[in-house]
Amino acid sequence: MITFKNVSKQYPDGTTAVKNINLEIKEGEFFVLIGPSGCGKTTTLKMINRLHDITEGELYIKDKLVSAHNIHKLRWNIGYVLQQIALFPHMTIAENIAIVPEMKHWKKNKIKTRIDELLTLVGLDPKQYRNRKPSELSGGQQQRVGVARALAADPPVILMDEPFSALDPLSREQLQQDIISLKEKIKKTFVFVTHDMSEAMTLGDRICLMKDGEIVQVGTPEEFIQKPKNEFVKTFIGNQGNALFETLDMFVKESEQPDVEPTEELASTATVQQAMDALYDHEAIAVKKGSKRIGVVTRKNLLAFLSDKTKEGGTL
Incomplete structure (x- = not known):
């Protein structure tokens, strides 16, 4: 589904954020990128939707080079959930969710139906929430809207960049459970960035641990516990x-x-x-x-x- 072939990213100041990574993310899996601050996990995520262009190598989505896509159409077909949520404060919840479907010229009735479907899917009653403004919602509710907005145009790929890290522990745990339920209901490819190993193990079908711009280990949660590749992996897992x-x-x-x-x-x-x-x-x-x-x-x-x-x- 998403393939990195010898991909590197170097910034104009000479900093190398990602070094020659090779990675294949399978269609329909929940794939987690994890590692300490500055390891390259967020840069890796952002290269998928070209928020960062690669410096060297090749990056494919379904056998087509990312660089060959029209950048606007590429991003319309990739859902994106941020830590900051970034809902437009002057818009209602329904208007926030409708942004990409409107850009794709969906009919109004189809958009309305989709909004109600998605609010229901993320546990928010459409009648109660569709006409509210973001300021009227808690942080956890706003992040649910962020997930709904990312799913609005039915994209095959969803990118999530530390979406729960700013939430209180109770909201965070509830949203983790919501995502587990959600991924079982919809057939999407999720790429999720976190620095929290327990979150990675809870959510991930597979986990990619990075350090200093390089991949240290890729595997299932069980493989990380049973067969850590080196001392860094063992330390990052903690006293698991x-x-x-x-x-x-x-x-x-x-x-x-x-x-x-x-x-x-x-x-x-x-x-x-x-x-x-x-x-x-x-x-x-x-x-x-x-x-x-x-x-x-x-x-x-x-x-x-x-x-x-x-x-x-x-x-x-």
Whole structure:
């Protein structure tokens, strides 16, 4: 879907923000770019919609060079959600969402229907919110509108640049859950920038960790936990590894029972690491204490557990 081939970005002052990266983002996946400040993750994101042009290499969207696209049409077909939200304060919520569809000359009835669909999709009642101004909404509500605006013209690609970092922890966690629900409902390719590893692990199908303009590791959340490439990766994850040695007997008491029937069993004295290993080959694992089944572990609730541990301050 999105392919970087030997892509570099150097600014006029000589600063090299991105160094010879090769990367393929698959269609329909939620791909997270993460790393410390100045690592090149936001520059990488902005090269996709040509807010930054590449200096060297080739960047493709669906086998067509980004540089070959008309820049305005390119951006109309890529949704963009910012940390600053950037709603127009003098416009109503409906008018903010309608901007790109109007530029694409959609009919008024189609735009109105789309606005109502999207407000409903992001959890805002159209009757209650469509005619309000941004100043009448909380930060979390404004960011929901920002997501709706990015989806307005039904683009295949959505870019999200640290969209939740300015929100309070409660709003941030709720919006993370909303995005998880949203990505299951719509078939879009998401590219998401964050500096928060727990957020990356919660949201990402795959994660790309960057440092000093280069890619350090690309993989699933499980791969980052189980097979960190080097000490930098281990340090960035934090003390995540310690949680892997906790036993399952406490964890499964709070685990939801999935619809799928477990195809493997582990003793309650088994570790989280052992459960993670087993979940590569099984959708769900029954946890038994003696002969009694006390719970079930799935990949989803195990990753949620590890993410929550990270949010508690990194003491895992």
